[in-house]
Amino acid sequence: MQTIYVDVLIVLNIYVNYFLLRITSGITHSPLKTSRCIAASLYGSFFSLIILLPELGNITALIIKTAAAVSIVAISFGIHGKKRLIINTLAFFAANFVLAGTVYAVYSLFKPEFMHFNNACFYIDFSLLILILTTAALYGAVRLLRIWLDRTPEGSYRVFIRSRSKVIAVNGLADTGNGLVDFFSGSPVIICAADYFTELTGCELDISHLPRGFRLLPCTAVSGNGLIPVFRPDEVIISCTSGEKKPVDAVIGFGDCGGKAVFNPKLLKI
Template sequence: MTQTIYVDILFAVNLFMNFFLLLVTARLAHQPYKRLRLLAGAALGALFSFVILLPELGILFSIATKAVFSALIVLASFHAASFKRFLKLYACFFTVNFAFAGIAFALWLFVAPPGLAMGNGAFYFDISPLLLVVTAAAAYLLLSLFHRFFQKGAPPKSIYDLTVTVEGRSVTLRTLADTGNSLTESFTGSPVVLAEYQSVRELLPDPVRPAFQNASAACVRLPEAWQRRYRVIPYKSVGANGLLPSFKADEIVIHTKEEPVTVQGAFVAVSDTNLSSGEYRGLMNPQLLPMK
């Protein structure tokens, strides 16, 4: 029986699936991400799905092509600070893809649902827009549950030295990596470092400091360069919630026992109260730490 493949559905479904797989990769690898970059990588993956329209290429050629495109997708989707970090992201993305491919193949082999086609390592689902929206909601729920499950196995509370750099100026502060800290930047979903004001004060130009000293001063007019850096991040804690002023760092280096971990463009939220009695000056979301 001949399978009719609609190019718009082929692209849309694979765009969604690749975006979801990249989200899973980012969460499992504790990799900060930007949604627009994930969307660009997902679009590249969706273009790869057009190989299903070609004559059968052979399994070895299909695997090689998939491997090359996976590397390009990872490069387009994430900022890898080192080649080693890229390899970890690539291995994670390839593993997630392999697992999804196994599920899809099993579905195709044992259930053979109507509208499902496979070829040259690509998949096609003839799916309605409504079902796609429902599937997206279900996938998001599964991702959240999956992430919480893996978060339980995160490293225990540990102290790390962090070097934060902004406009050529750097400070180093001791931070506690705590699995209870799930603070993220709302738009990008990137993990956030929470720091005491005094520990990052030297990074803030004089006109900017009032906006970080207390919540009531958040309406201070900022210089144009800092308008792009500044964010207000909502938080919730036991018996309290509110907003934290934050800034986008150029670079954060986490000094681990193995090797320094460099994170580009992460956000630092600023607290006007002490976070400890002196043992540490910041709290770090453990998702900033690389996958072991």
């Protein structure tokens, strides 16, 4: 029987959990603090110890893995309603299935001696130096890809926002600095000037008396932390200089933004 080193098993799973949670965050557009991600990765790594137990059977292993996934996601992203928790958990499961399926395919084809499967968990006996070098190379590749994807596209934009029978058109500004995401839906937030709140609703902006359908969302800016009113319109379309019109899934917020509709250019690529 293959020897399994617990320290290698724990480190491997911290490493894997961290990247799976980052992938989950990217899929669901849910904000993820590094401290929470590390804490959840460490917590989740202890569930990998079930590989040391006698074979539990598929149902028992699935129950344990499901409990682990839900609790890991809750620690990572917090609990912002049942729907949001389910969405994040399903995305985390999907990332796990892709990884596990890939690893199992390699295991089935080549039967390497340094890999071991049991109770829906896998173990890879690796060199710490190789892990560090691989992580550094992967991090560098991801950073370069992120820089390329996050570059601000050139051109001018118009953002059309429809709420019931009311439609407004606002000059748009693609800004990678707007990373604000709605906690409940995971949708990116497009920030408009307060004047457009009045144009849409017919009333002055007063965060203590918001119209039906609006709620407050915490946000962080250079000037400090605060709350902005947000709502989900019936339709949002971003028009580019090329004439292309792209419907986007976004929440509209109102705050100080220089009179334009400020959106993250990632919206144009989703």
